[in-house]
Amino acid sequence: xxxxxxxxxxxxxxxxxxxxxxxxxxxxxxxxxxxxxxxxxxxxxxxxxxxxxxxxxxxxxxxxxxxxxxxxxxxxxxxxxxxxxxxxxxxxxxxxxxxxxxxxxxxxxxxxxxxxxxxxxxxxxxxxxxxxxxxxxxxxxxxxxxxxxxxxxxxxxxxxxxxxxxxxxxxxxxxxxxxxxxxxxxxxxxxxxxxxxxxxxxxxxxxxxxxxxxxxxxxxxxxxxxxxxxxxxxxxxxxxxxxxxxxxxxxxxxxxxxxxxxxxxxxxxxxxxxxxxxxxxxxxxxxxxxxxxxxxxxxxxxxxxxxxxxxxxxxxxxxxxxxxxxxxxxxxxxxxxxxxxxxxxxxxxxxxxxxxxxxxxxxxxxxxxxxxxxxxxxxxxxxxxxxxxxxxxxxxxxxxxxxxxxxxxxxxxxxxxxxxxxxxxxxxxxxxxxx
Amino acid sequence: xxxxxxxxxxxxxxxxxxxxxxxxxxxxxxxxxxxxxxxxxxxxxxxxxxxxxxxxxxxxxxxxxxxxxxxxxxxxxxxxxxxxxxxxxxxxxxxxxxxxxxxxxxxxxxxxxxxxxxxxxxxxxxxxxxxxxxxxxxxxxxxxxxxxxxxxxxxxxxxxxxxxxxxxxxxxxxxxxxxxxxxxxxxxxxxxxxxxxxxxxxxxxxxxxxxxxxxxxxxxxxxxxxxxxxxxxxxxxxxxxxxxxxxxxxxxxxxxxxxxxxxxxxxxxxxxxxxxxxxxxxxxxxxxxxxxx
Numbered sequence: 001x002x003x004x005x006x007x008x009x010x011x012x013x014x015x016x017x018x019x020x021x022x023x024x025x026x027x028x029x030x031x032x033x034x035x036x037x038x039x040x041x042x043x044x045x046x047x048x049x050x051x052x053x054x055x056x057x058x059x060x061x062x063x064x065x066x067x068x069x070x071x072x073x074x075x076x077x078x079x080x081x082x083x084x085x086x087x088x089x090x091x092x093x094x095x096x097x098x099x100x101x102x103x104x105x106x107x108x109x110x111x112x113x114x115x116x117x118x119x120x121x122x123x124x125x126x127x128x129x130x131x132x133x134x135x136x137x138x139x140x141x142x143x144x145x146x147x148x149x150x151x152x153x154x155x156x157x158x159x160x161x162x163x164x165x166x167x168x169x170x171x172x173x174x175x176x177x178x179x180x181x182x183x184x185x186x187x188x189x190x191x192x193x194x195x196x197x198x199x200x201x202x203x204x205x206x207x208x209x210x211x212x213x214x215x216x217x218x219x220x221x222x223x224x225x226x227x228x229x230x231x232x233x234x235x236x237x238x239x240x241x242x243x244x245x246x247x248x249x250x251x252x253x254x255x256x257x258x259x260x261x262x263x264x265x266x267x268x269x270x271x272x273x274x275x276x277x278x279x280x281x282x283x284x285x286x287x288x289x290x291x292x293x294x295x296x297x298x299x300x301x302x303x304x305x306x307x308x309x310x311x312x313x314x315x316x317x318x319x320x321x322x323x324x325x326x327x328x329x330x331x332x333x334x335x336x337x338x339x340x341x342x343x344x345x346x347x348x349x350x351x352x353x354x355x356x357x358x359x360x361x362x363x364x365x366x367x368x369x370x371x372x373x374x375x376x377x378x379x380x381x382x383x384x385x386x387x388x389x390x391x392x393x394x395x396x397x398x399x400x401x402x403x404x405x406x407x408x409x410x411x412x413x414x415x416x417x418x419x420x421x422x423x424x425x426x427x428x429x430x431x432x433x434x435x
Numbered sequence: 436x437x438x439x440x441x442x443x444x445x446x447x448x449x450x451x452x453x454x455x456x457x458x459x460x461x462x463x464x465x466x467x468x469x470x471x472x473x474x475x476x477x478x479x480x481x482x483x484x485x486x487x488x489x490x491x492x493x494x495x496x497x498x499x500x501x502x503x504x505x506x507x508x509x510x511x512x513x514x515x516x517x518x519x520x521x522x523x524x525x526x527x528x529x530x531x532x533x534x535x536x537x538x539x540x541x542x543x544x545x546x547x548x549x550x551x552x553x554x555x556x557x558x559x560x561x562x563x564x565x566x567x568x569x570x571x572x573x574x575x576x577x578x579x580x581x582x583x584x585x586x587x588x589x590x591x592x593x594x595x596x597x598x599x600x601x602x603x604x605x606x607x608x609x610x611x612x613x614x615x616x617x618x619x620x621x622x623x624x625x626x627x628x629x630x631x632x633x634x635x636x637x638x639x640x641x642x643x644x645x646x647x648x649x650x651x652x653x654x655x656x657x658x659x660x661x662x663x664x665x666x667x668x669x670x671x672x673x674x675x676x677x678x679x680x681x682x683x684x685x686x687x688x689x690x691x692x693x694x695x696x697x698x699x700x701x702x703x704x705x706x707x708x709x710x711x712x713x714x715x716x717x718x719x720x721x722x723x724x725x726x727x728x
Contacts, residue, residue, distance in 0.1 A: 068692050068693070068695075071480045071481055071695070074481055074482075075482045092695060095479065096480070097483070098481075098483055099481040099483060239586070242581065246586050247566070247567075247585055248585050249675070252585075255567065259567060261567055390694055390696065392693050392695070393693070393695075396689070396694070399675075400675065400678055401677070403677040404676075404677040406586050406676075407586040407587055407588065407677065422501070426694075429477070429495075429696065429699075433477050433479045433484070434484070
């Protein structure tokens with residue numbers, strides 16, 4: 001009797017073993033909420049489409065948290081296969097030569113088709129090395145755009161279908177809005193990304209030397225030119241009049257706009273999902289304002305968001321799986337699905353064309369603003385993107401100095417000079433550590 | 436039958452102490468030694484290349500004005516938290532002592548905040564004071580105060596001091612209450628008979644006799660303000676704006692974890708450790724002498 005039970009147990013165990021072992025691919029990401037659900041959906045779709053590999057997405061916290069976790073895991077020998085790293089971490093990842101596998105090499109070794117030219121210019125430009133090889137796989141890219149509260153515009157006697165195109169018009173509109181009783185006329189999210197990094201690219205001026213750091217580790221910041229001072233001084237002035245209400249370094253500005261407190265907002269194109277859901281007024285999206293006395297403006301804006309990096313030290317079989325997953329993600333239908341669900345831009349031209357053809361932009365013109373802004377002109381050395389080492393710290397330094405201006409503690413010129421000085425120190429440290 | 440005070444066994448004491456020593460070695464000595472080692476290196480985040488640079492990390496820190504500012508911020512912060520924490524809880528303990536009806540209720544309710552984790556306390560107070568949403572912020576705006584702690588450094592410091600102190604009041608309260616119980620009633624009654632007012636009785640009898648408790652709480656509160664308030668700062672202001680609430684321990688985290696500057700962060704940890712060791716030594720050698728037991 002016992003023998004029979006044992007035999008039956010052994011047989012059922014054998015039956016429970018998979019016919020062929022699935023290779024698991026760990027994917028650490030920072031997409032929370034609805035974005036996280038979409039990530040899981042993509043992974044499930046891929047897993048269902050083939051039997052050899054299983055992508056396991058794991059939400060590891062915010063971008064800095066998951067990057068830190070991955071660095072620590074790598075040191076302990078347990079890094080994930082795929083890691084989603086935000087744009088400011090690009091330099092750190094690129095400099096970590098043994099720790100990562102460049103995507104172009106991964107795709108070539110796995111015989112998967114991969115054409116960098118299929119990607120939108122600013123997107124691929126950000127993640128390629130000076131030789132034109134793509135080092136990471138673009139996944140979720142956004143760019144800052146300009147939002148207006150159309151109801152408030154009407155109340156102030158402004159035409160809601162004509163949002164300000166230049167910063168001069170913006171100031172005029174701000175005064176009219178204030179006169180009509182709107183206490184807060186402007187707020188922003190991601191102050192450094194919008195008013196320093198994208199501001200520079202949009203006006204075709206450098207953020208730093210050496211092609212914003214892409215051509216060498218010995219780059220230096222150049223964000224204290226008279227044009228930059230003019231921009232930050234304008235914000236400081238508005239802040240003093242309490243017409244510009246600063247909300248924080250990340251996406252906190254969105255809430256001030258959505259609640260109706262502030263009439264104009266600069267924020268990521270990805271904010272449209274939340275604004276659409278929560279705003280109780282009519283709102284519009286348009287391109288970022290610019291100073292029309294600057295030659296070459298407007299140029300094109302640069303991307304934010306993140307890309308997928310492949311960590312080193314894994315088996316070749318796993319890398320084949322990663323390559324197949326990346327090919328899956330590059331399919332236009334998948335890209336279109338991700339783009340329309342999240343508000344991130346479609347990263348390939350094919351996906352953009354497919355979305356256009358489906359009539360999506362006719363229904364939601366706001367979603368196309370970001371792409372049009374990114375593709376406004378072919379990127380120059382000043383507007384391909386940026387690549388500064390330890391830029392998490394660097395951006396924090398810039399934001400600290402901007403906050404000093406917004407709170408009235410420093411004037412714009414001193415703050416930007418200090419930002420350059422402190423930022424350069426960080427760049428030199430990175431250069432020394434990666435010689 | 437003789438009662439022996441000396442313990443007989445040769446090995447049992449070591450075995451009993453071994454788990455605690457193991458924990459102390461693994462979670463305190465080992466990280467401290469590694470921090471010390473890292474402070475002499477400059478390395479890339481992935482640990483693939485590191486170079487020995489002697490005291491360069493320390494030299495860079497001393498020259499960094501932000502680091503020196505962080506010292507000042509930490510001093511202001513810990514002084515504010517310790518002083519207000521002790522003062523408020525002492526007041527509450529003395530008043531709770533005098534209450535006869537519902538004394539247990541007061542005492543229980545006053546102890547509850549200690550159970551709240553620092554990060555949660557930070558979030559709670561951040562919500563109350565949030566510029567666009569918070570109730571307290573709303574009333575402040577009504578009173579004409581332009582409340583925005585994302586921009587105003589003084590307001591940010593006020594917020595984190597309130598959040599950090601609120602938590603610690605319960606802990607101090609408990610100790611003060613116990614301390615007050617141990618003061619002999621006869622002393623106070625004798626003073627009352629002699630005509631001393633309650634205030635006089637407090638300052639000449641109660642306060643001096645409470646000094647062991649006060650000294651102990653001073654040490655605890657300062658250490659709390661130095662280290663355990665990390666959760667409060669991280670959940671509310673993240674060191675901002677413009678470094679107004681960037682206390683030393685937060686800077687260690689920010690530079691090391693977010694900034695991937697392991698060498699600088701380790702050097703800061705070493706300096707912080709030296710400061711706290713120094714403070715504790717000073718307090719026990721000199722302040723202890725003034726305590727009346």
